[in-house]
Amino acid sequence: xxxxxxxxxxxxxxxxxxxxxxxxxxxxxxxxxxxxxxxxxxxxxxxxxxxxxxxxxxxxxxxxxxxxxxxxxxxxxxxxxxxxxxxxxxxxxxxxxxxxxxxxxxxxxxxxxxxxxxxxxx
Amino acid sequence: xxxxxxxxxxxxxxxxxxxxxxxxxxxxxxxxxxxxxxxxxxxxxxxxxxxxxxxxxxxxxxxxxxxxxxxxxxxxxxxxxxxxxxxxxxxxxxxxxxxxxxxxxxx
Numbered sequence: 481x482x483x484x485x486x487x488x489x490x491x492x493x494x495x496x497x498x499x500x501x502x503x504x505x506x507x508x509x510x511x512x513x514x515x516x517x518x519x520x521x522x523x524x525x526x527x528x529x530x531x532x533x534x535x536x537x538x539x540x541x542x543x544x545x546x547x548x549x550x551x552x553x554x555x556x557x558x559x560x561x562x563x564x565x566x567x568x569x570x571x572x573x574x575x576x577x578x579x580x581x582x583x584x585x586x587x588x589x590x591x592x593x594x595x596x597x598x599x600x601x602x
Numbered sequence: 603x604x605x606x607x608x609x610x611x612x613x614x615x616x617x618x619x620x621x622x623x624x625x626x627x628x629x630x631x632x633x634x635x636x637x638x639x640x641x642x643x644x645x646x647x648x649x650x651x652x653x654x655x656x657x658x659x660x661x662x663x664x665x666x667x668x669x670x671x672x673x674x675x676x677x678x679x680x681x682x683x684x685x686x687x688x689x690x691x692x693x694x695x696x697x698x699x700x701x702x703x704x705x706x707x708x709x
Contacts, residue, residue, distance in 0.1 A: 515699075517646075525638075525646065525689055527699040539697045575645055587693035588636040590657070592645035 482506045482591040484576050489596030492566050496600070500561040502576030502593055509557040510534070513579035515589060516550060516561050518572035518598075528574070531559060533583055544570075566600045573597050604628055604692050608702035615680055615707060623675045623705045625690035630670045634694040637666055637675045640704075641686045649688075650675065677707075685709060 488500040502514070516528040529540040529550040538550050547566075552559040559576060574596050577589035605628035615621050625635065633653040638646040648657045650666040653673055663678045677684055690702040 524704045525640075525691075525701045527691075527701070530697075530699075541698045580651075586651075587634075587695060587699055588648065588651050588691065589638070589646070590648050590651075592647070594645055 482578060484578065484591060484593035486574065486576050486593045486596040489574065489598045491599045491601065492563075493602055494567060494600055496566050497562070497564045498566065498598060500563065500574055500576075500596060500598070502559045502561075504557045504559075504576075504578070507578070510554040511582045513581060513585035514552065514559045515577045515579060516559075517575045517577055517589060517592075518570075519575070519595075520569075520572045523572075526572075529561065530579070530585065530587070532585065563598070566598075568600050571598060571600050603698055604631060604694060604696060604700055606690055606692055606700050606702040608688075608690055608705050610705060611703060612706040612708065614709065616709065617680050617682055619680050620676065620678045621680060621707060623688055623690075623707075625668075625673045625675070625702050627671045627673075627692055627694075631692045631694040633669050634692055635666075635668065635673045636691045636693055637664075638689045638691065639684075639686050640689065641683075646689065651693075680707070 483505045515530045531550045549562045576593045578591040580590040607626045635653045637650040640646040654666045687706045
């Protein structure tokens with residue numbers, strides 16, 4: 481059974497940094513691309529970033545490009561989202577999600593973690 | 603970017619009703635359209651992928667159809683647990699991946 485657990489959320493000041501983690505279990509982690517998706521309070525879903533199964537390919541949304549970076553450690557079954565130069569509009573619940581493709585991405589979100597809340601405020 | 607437009611943004615229905623939600627893409631996305639359900643305070647769940655394929659474990663009262671730019675999600679015989687918000691999402695190998703604005707199904 482796929483299990484994804486996010487951590488690292490909290491309160492940060494504008495201009496500050498946070499690093500989110502997502503630990504995976506229940507599947508062969510190094511076969512699947514992984515995503516970050518966020519949801520601002522009371523708002524809809526926004527895709528943030530994807531990383532390929534081996535970490536060689538990455539894409540990020542324009543809204544976070546140059547500020548956020550996605551990475552993974554397949555030896556630890558974990559992906560990360562390094563968030564720098566945080567802005568109040570980055571306040572959201574951040575979910576990690578598993579892409580169902582094996583050794584390729586299908587670009588949908590088959591399984592989700594429970595989310596971690598990031599609040600950016602002075 | 604591919605824009606996804608859902609309608610309606612909310613609807614009221616009763617248990618046992620059938621409802622249809624529409625999603626329109628700003629350009630053709632073939633069948634690369636997925637639907638998610640999000641209950642309050644919970645993470646979204648994948649319902650349908652590839653426009654019409656039911657994700658494992660999803661009840662058969664959910665169905666999806668469409669291709670190109672116009673898609674629908676139908677729930678036949680609403681159950682109490684179906685009152686939630688539904689999102690469409692395009693996966694047309696074109697970044698950024700984008701979601702519709704959501705449709706809240708309420709009593």
